[in-house]
Amino acid sequence: MKDVREALMLGRASDGKPVRRPLSPHLQIYRPQITSALSIFHRITGVALAAGTLLLVWWLAAAAGSDAAYATVSGFLRSPIGYLLLFGWTVALWYHFCSGLRHLAWDAGRGFELAQVHASGKLVLVATAVLTVATWVIGLAAL
């Protein structure tokens, strides 16, 4: 035994013989479901938003800096790449926001029935789409 933690894998078969306890199957074994897909998407959007904070810091630093620095960041955000990043940022923000509320509801012990989990998952997707479109409609109209 290389690692003392191996001792935690000790189990006994029904005939009493010591056996190594089975591990649960790896992720690839399972059929993709809305529950698992939305879960990993919460993490992916979280990491994306973490990367997106660079944009926030750049914008704040430029606003505190000079007119030229602010013009540079404004120009970047108005470029095709800037719009693409902002759109992705909006999707990630609203998804992580809605999905985060779903997680907080679970943390409060609510919505654990399978039907509720599926319904809230679909609601998160619809809300993300609606909020993203609304943000861009308002944002472009205000421009």
Next chain:
Amino acid sequence: MSDKTFAPTVMRSMLGRARGLGSAKSGTAHWWAERVTAAALVPLSLWFVFSIFRLEGAPRAAVAHWAAWPVNATLLAALVLTTFHHVQLGLQAVIDDYIHGEAARLVVLLAMRAGCVLLALAALIAVLKLAFTG
């Protein structure tokens, strides 16, 4: 080690096996902080998105004037600090899950923390400069 011949030779009590694998005493602090910052970010991020609607396309002077208003400066500082605390907690969970090996995990974790602290300080200094000099 095959399944059939698995027979541990270590004779230890259950307590002895559990020791050194981490305690639950402070284990909930990370989980709680993640939830508390998430709850705080609900109103803060909504406020930020609505603020952006008002600020987009505005010249720097208008943005600086907006950020110099104490309420906005306070909320901006709260947004920055809460965001980076939440980011740091979330990325730690990702690193704990996917980076294997204690040394590699520690290096990546400390690098991520350093990045978060530096970005948070840069953002905070920008907010304070705007607050004090408009």
